[in-house]
Amino acid sequence: MTILNALILVCVLYVVFLFAVAFAADRAALRGRGSWLRSPYVYTLSLSIYCTAWTFYGAVGFAARSGLEFVTIYLGPTLIMIGWWWTLRKMVRVGRSQRITSIADLISSRYGKSNLLAVIVTVLAVIGTTPYIALQLQSVTLSFAAFAETDPTATTLPDMQSTALWVAGGLALFTILFGTRNLDANERHHGVVMAIALEAVVKLCALLAVGIFVVWGLSGGVAATLDRIDASAIARFEVSGSRWVGLTMLSAAAFLCLPRMFQVMVVENEDEDHLRTAAWAFPTYLMLMSLFVVPIAAVGLEVMPAGANPDLFVLTLPLMDGRDGLAILSFLGGFSSATSMVIVAAIALSTMVSNHVVMPLWLHFSGSAAMVSGDVRHVALLARRLSIAGVVLLGYMYFRLSGGGTALAAIGLIAFAGVAQFMPALMGGLFWRGATRTGALAGLCVGATVWIYCLFLPSFGPSVVLPQVVFDEGLFGLQWLRPRALFGAEGMDPVVHAVLWSMLLNTAAFVLGSLLSFPQPVERLQGAQFVNVFDHSGTPGGWTGGMAQSEDLLIMAQRIMGATEAQALFAEAARRQGLAGYLPEPSPTFLQELERELSGSVGAATAHAMISQIVGGAAVSVEDLMAVADETAQIMEYSSQLEAKSQELARTARQLRQANEKLTQLSVQKDGFLSQISHELRTPMTSIRAFSEILRDTGDLTPEEQNKYASVIHDEAVRLTRLLDDLLDLSVLENGQVVLHVQTGSLADLLDRAERAAGVQGGTLRVVRDRGAEAVELTTDLDRLAQVFINLIANARKYCDGQPPVLTIRTAVVDGQLVIDFTDNGSGIAPAQQAVIFEKFSRIGQHKAGGAGLGLAICREIMARLEGAVSYLPGQKGAAFRVTLPLMARMAAQ
Amino acid sequence: MSPERSPLFLARRTYRLRRLSDAARMLPIAGAVLFSLPLLWETREVRTTDAMFYIFGLWIVLAGISGVISTRLRPTDTEDDPKGSQER
Numbered sequence: 001m002t003i004l005n006a007l008i009l010v011c012v013l014y015v016v017f018l019f020a021v022a023f024a025a026d027r028a029a030l031r032g033r034g035s036w037l038r039s040p041y042v043y044t045l046s047l048s049i050y051c052t053a054w055t056f057y058g059a060v061g062f063a064a065r066s067g068l069e070f071v072t073i074y075l076g077p078t079l080i081m082i083g084w085w086w087t088l089r090k091m092v093r094v095g096r097s098q099r100i101t102s103i104a105d106l107i108s109s110r111y112g113k114s115n116l117l118a119v120i121v122t123v124l125a126v127i128g129t130t131p132y133i134a135l136q137l138q139s140v141t142l143s144f145a146a147f148a149e150t151d152p153t154a155t156t157l158p159d160m161q162s163t164a165l166w167v168a169g170g171l172a173l174f175t176i177l178f179g180t181r182n183l184d185a186n187e188r189h190h191g192v193v194m195a196i197a198l199e200a201v202v203k204l205c206a207l208l209a210v211g212i213f214v215v216w217g218l219s220g221g222v223a224a225t226l227d228r229i230d231a232s233a234i235a236r237f238e239v240s241g242s243r244w245v246g247l248t249m250l251s252a253a254a255f256l257c258l259p260r261m262f263q264v265m266v267v268e269n270e271d272e273d274h275l276r277t278a279a280w281a282f283p284t285y286l287m288l289m290s291l292f293v294v295p296i297a298a299v300g301l302e303v304m305p306a307g308a309n310p311d312l313f314v315l316t317l318p319l320m321d322g323r324d325g326l327a328i329l330s331f332l333g334g335f336s337s338a339t340s341m342v343i344v345a346a347i348a349l350s351t352m353v354s355n356h357v358v359m360p361l362w363l364h365f366s367g368s369a370a371m372v373s374g375d376v377r378h379v380a381l382l383a384r385r386l387s388i389a390g391v392v393l394l395g396y397m398y399f400r401l402s403g404g405g406t407a408l409a410a411i412g413l414i415a416f417a418g419v420a421q422f423m424p425a426l427m428g429g430l431f432w433r434g435a436t437r438t439g440a441l442a443g444l445c446v447g448a449t450v451w452i453y454c455l456f457l458p459s460f461g462p463s464v465v466l467p468q469v470v471f472d473e474g475l476f477g478l479q480w481l482r483p484r485a486l487f488g489a490e491g492m493d494p495v496v497h498a499v500l501w502s503m504l505l506n507t508a509a510f511v512l513g514s515l516l517s518f519p520q521p522v523e524r525l526q527g528a529q530f531v532n533v534f535d536h537s538g539t540p541g542g543w544t545g546g547m548a549q550s551e552d553l554l555i556m557a558q559r560i561m562g563a564t565e566a567q568a569l570f571a572e573a574a575r576r577q578g579l580a581g582y583l584p585e586p587s588p589t590f591l592q593e594l595e596r597e598l599s600g601s602v603g604a605a606t607a608h609a610m611i612s613q614i615v616g617g618a619a620v621s622v623e624d625l626m627a628v629a630d631e632t633a634q635i636m637e638y639s640s641q642l643e644a645k646s647q648e649l650a651r652t653a654r655q656l657r658q659a660n661e662k663l664t665q666l667s668v669q670k671d672g673f674l675s676q677i678s679h680e681l682r683t684p685m686t687s688i689r690a691f692s693e694i695l696r697d698t699g700d701l702t703p704e705e706q707n708k709y710a711s712v713i714h715d716e717a718v719r720l721t722r723l724l725d726d727l728l729d730l731s732v733l734e735n736g737q738v739v740l741h742v743q744t745g746s747l748a749d750l751l752d753r754a755e756r757a758a759g760v761q762g763g764t765l766r767v768v769r770d771r772g773a774e775a776v777e778l779t780t781d782l783d784r785l786a787q788v789f790i791n792l793i794a795n796a797r798k799y800c801d802g803q804p805p806v807l808t809i810r811t812a813v814v815d816g817q818l819v820i821d822f823t824d825n826g827s828g829i830a831p832a833q834q835a836v837i838f839e840k841f842s843r844i845g846q847h848k849a850g851g852a853g854l855g856l857a858i859c860r861e862i863m864a865r866l867e868g869a870v871s872y873l874p875g876q877k878g879a880a881f882r883v884t885l886p887l888m889a890r891m892a893a894q
Numbered sequence: 895m896s897p898e899r900s901p902l903f904l905a906r907r908t909y910r911l912r913r914l915s916d917a918a919r920m921l922p923i924a925g926a927v928l929f930s931l932p933l934l935w936e937t938r939e940v941r942t943t944d945a946m947f948y949i950f951g952l953w954i955v956l957a958g959i960s961g962v963i964s965t966r967l968r969p970t971d972t973e974d975d976p977k978g979s980q981e982r
Contacts, residue, residue, distance in 0.1 A: 236941065
């Protein structure tokens, strides 16, 4: 058996083995067994698809050309991995909480579920990945050819393109079989991940085996190898600083942005905790992968004939030494690197293409009818399968067209620079709430344009796509637009030059666009969800719907998720809402959950569009915005509190002012009263003194005169007594020492009595009464009540200035309360006075109509004792007082 | 005054976790600086083998430190809440 045949046999066996492993892993996961599938080490190993055939073969070639510089490609990811606390933690959390399916989905989701952004990212990813897939196909065919060359029995070299076609076909088949078993891209592809983890082990072992063989087999130990390196062409550490730093940063950016890396790192992530293991295990893996690269390169350069392709040293060194087994292992390592990359890249790209390009187009053309009729699930799966085939085919075509001449490393770096254009939008989206869709669009477009012009198109060589004149003279003859010397930056390394300018302009456009544009509410909301994902791994809000739509939603969900899953989801939601059956209320919570479920299958933007087609218009409620925009809410709340406080202060100040006015007025009244009472006391006292002196000193008084003077003295004494009685009465009433004499009588009689006592008869005042309404039996202290009535009627008699004066007494019973209004037709009491008329010593104006201003104060005290009230009734034609008295009173002081 | 006697003014565990997450944040920055150090050397004089020893040694050390940090730090340990940041 020739070595070529052996190789083909081993290769086929290996592929069968991979299929078996993937199949077994899928079965185990399906049956719920196989917790080892969820091990953090499987996760770490699956990350190793970063190391493609470019690493496996290309790193040695890279090292043979530029020495230790190759290591920058692994330093970037190492730094990202040990800095997982910064970015990866957040990316994984966002990916899980938002059910992100791809990097295009993440960026579109962050910027208001914009499908345009997703399409741009997808297109750029396809452009960037296609050469990379071609690179993998090329490496497999090259390595195959390397075997064929050493096989003396092979008369003709195998056709390179047919090899590539076989490999491409096999890869597409594997990917379709294991990558599209379930539609929900969020569900883990256990089979694929397991196969990749296995391939990761194979490629590490193969490279380590070759390294050990070279160091201890070919060179004879570590010291000898070091001597050989020192003697080789790459003995000096001659790296350019800009390339060293630039490539490290580029590889770090690419590590985060490569669609396939995003797929294994975020989408296939089973548990955030796995990052902790990957944080040290993956750097270690990378370190081991690059450990023997320089020795292999140095020994290869020395041993192999001049002109040998350094990219294939890993393979040709064992072959040359006749170690066929090791060579086959090495081939399997390279084969593993190539295939795992193509598989994951195809899955990632197909998800993006089908979710963001095919599905929206299909939905657009089939209209809203597609929601209810037509098998969306079938269409989505078909779209994804076709996309996988399309992506692999594109890679194959690129390989055929480019002819496979370029050095492997060059293509890899070009692809890196392409996907690195996602970086500003991605990082800005995760860390800057002010980043907007416009900014992201501007940044991506500018960055992609610069990358295509400065790196991608020139990579085909002069005069292939870009004419030589553009290289020499610049676009449109503008010197500063030369693709290799943009803005006059001459003499730079082309890759560093392109990365520098594309990233600078990309970031600038992104920042400027974000600063100058105004976000949509959904953008703002999603921004908060992403940036503050650790505060509230919660809900992007805002669906409102009616019951009638639940059925439509269920029908649509069945088309996408499958009948059983959809019904289970709906029934569970209905159960949680406390409803029987399959139709839950389309509450915002449920709609969010449904959208997230659907977005796992068709991407966030499409899911959003589909639900909004049925429910109609996404509504971002004010509450959602408030809850999310914490600081805004806090500021609003704070300012409203301040407003309330200042209102309260104003209210208190007003009350204080009122109280102050009242006090001032009372003080004035008191002063007035004191002078009044001294006057009132003094006037009778003066008469009493004068007349008693006359009686004492005048001897010849007639009996009539004596009688007259004595009467005057008596009257004045009575007046004094009455004044003192009033004061005493008030003080007794105020101190609550009054004794009530409860009697029963009729209100009409009481009013008659009061009218008589007030001296209305014979006066000018006419009293109008409704005797029918006054037929009320009262049980209370009638004498005290009469005192109130007398006071009120007397006041009207004294102060009413109507012409002629009329007092109307109206009686009514309201809610068990007897209400008696005394209204006259005078000019009434000024509002300023109304507040104080019931105070002691209060006298309206400077009337000298007698009384010490105690009447109403006494009335108020009496009514309080009788559990009623007397109050001034404003808004009548004249002065009006209302007396209220409970009909069924329980006398407190009884 | 010995540290044992000083009164407990911070929850020691939370404080340690926060410092640990600070360390996790600093590590890549330190790594980037250290990986760039060879550029400062007189590159024409430096042998590739020496640079290899430095870089691979540093690589192992960084992976080791990262391992020590991340075995003690869970992704959910200290959430970046705006309120908490004042207490740090």
